Amino acid sequence: MMGAGVALAPVALAPWLARPARADDDPSALHPQPGDRLVFLTGPKKGQIIKPEDLPLGGPQFQAYPQSPDGVLRDGSRLNLLIVIRLDPASLSPTTLANAADGVVAYSAVCTHQGCPVNAWSEEKKMMVCSCHGSTYDPRNDAKLLFGPAPRPLPALPLKLVAGVPMVAAGFSARLGGETA
């Protein structure tokens, strides 16, 4: 029934969460900086700096925010939300291993589909899952997508171990946030 000259809809995807954090002069909104440590958002150690031994080997992941060396929690931007997980280094892909600190791996917790927090864990699949639309990411292999509508992996946050504590080694590996029209 489609008549001549009827155009199909272009699917316009434009990055809307890719802007820098909100204000350069607000350290709580700055994206993670080298030297930052990671702080539990939830759980029995909420508010404490994450150490490898705090994390169960093999998952699940925990949510965290970065904290500056002088103690500023960078929760001023939701784009700074992180997921942190401790894995057997032997199970990691080369890139993930390079970003890990004693098996501790950190990713952006902001789903690349539509920006929802990736806060679920599939015990069955041992994967990180977005609660909004089920995008499922492999923490051992660069957070690559195994299922769901997300268009790309979660950005990784490279870590290094300093005095037994995971610290941010460099900025995110890719642009943050989801897609929207």
Place this chain on the structure above:
Amino acid sequence: MQKLLSSTCLAATLAIGLAGLAHGAEYTPVTDARLTNPEPQNWLMTRGNYQGWSYSPLDQVNSSNVRGLTPVWTFSTGVDSGHESPPIVNNGVMFVSTPYAQVIALDAATGDELWRYKRKLPEGFSALHNTNRGVALYGDRVYLAGLDAVLVALDARTGKVAWETKVEDWKTGYYMTMAPLVVKGKILVGVAGGEFGVRGFVEAFDADSGKSVWKTYSIPAPGEPGSNTWEKPDTWKTGGASTWMTGNYDPTTDTVFWGTGNGSPWFGDQRPGDNLYTSSTLALDGATGKLKSYFQYQQNEDWDWDAMNAPMLVDFQKDGATVNGLLTPQRNGYLYWLQRKSDGGIGFLKAQPYVAQNVFKSVDATTGRPVIDMDHKPGTGKMAQFCPGLWGGKDWPYESYSPKTGMVYIPSNENHCNKFEGKVEERVPGQWWTGVAIPDFHFSVDPKAPFYGEIKTFDVNTGAPGWRQLYAHSMMWGSLLSTGGNLVFGGGTNDREFRAYDATTGEELWHSRTNSAIIAPPASYEVNGVQYVAVQSGYGVDAAYQETLLSELLGWQADVPQGGVVWVYALSK
């Protein structure tokens, strides 16, 4: 810090003005009288009238000539994801809303763009459902419930913002997707966010100023009537009962009927008690918001069966007399006949399943309270299967009532189940907090079932079933529109079709393949003596997610194309 707040809290907005209303054309203000008795040629609100019928009296297009229906114009919205809003039409001007809270004004006869409003969402914003279900019209303004829980009033002629009012803080999990409801100079909205542990409410704002007039929570605070149904302290604060669909309205008694969502988290044993007013219909006083009455469909909810669908105001026959009634096919799979009392009260009359359901052993004939089969009630650490699954016998798509046939037409789904158990989770405001993760939903279907989606019909007076349309290879996610031309229009299937059925016999009379799949409600209107049927095609949100699961379970198409297009049809000349 002040600079920071001002730059982030004031979500920047953009109205892209084109010609506006061309050639100095007059825009016809929308009045209470027009909303109460809408002209057949217009579609002034989401469901066409305050009664929520999704019915157009127009009959130029009818069961004898519908095969001549052909596209006359289309318009690409340029937006992806689930388009769930009907075209709203006022004397030749069409307003469509899209996901991410955009509004486009179009010439309803030609498709010429008049203006477009694009809401700029705050940094870091996300919503479980990014859709929008339509605008409301009043006076010379267009009202939009912004996804970021901000109510926006636009100039209908230009699209310029007249005012914005923050309804709630999106960071705590609130967002808005429904079309506002206009009630005598007030703009009523409800909120989504049940999966994030919000406390639902309906709030009314002054149409002129945007100032709050009243706000009624759908969960009572301690000391208020019904608060004793929240037996565990503080559970009421995060108990859900979201209000994410538009209510219907009875102007004669000034009563608003508004539906509420299920409880948060999903597992009733974490919030013992009946949990008023989750999964209920509220009867609210339009002037004050005072709760006049309620009806709760299931207590201490566990199945994600929101009762968000407001009942239709339908008068039906019972025992030889006409009853001022409410009729509603609920997500729980039952069709309810309720009574509208003169004081705004709701009385239970009867309920019957419209799809197979294994949770209710029975429904009390006097109170309407179901007796639950505990084998099919999940709990914390207790796995249980239930059918229909969490998307219900129907989800939000609108049923339709035709006063001409006396039938209700229900877009339904059957032969699907879920099985899950809960766990206790720490709540983080603004994050998923149901007690179960999406991969653990264990959605299933009967692989040998002859159909999954369907249209079911019933006689509103007798409850007798009428014709059915069965879809063997698709779920049914499309709202229905019945018309005075003895037709029922609807999409809803994964094959991208828009169809017309004979309203009496169910015979498929016409179909048109569109760009995407249709989950938006159709509407009908007339301009210069020509009847149009219009619908947005744009697949997404839960229908698309469910389709990905069905692609694994049944091999259905996983990637139904997305992208919104407004389709407008008329009889070929």
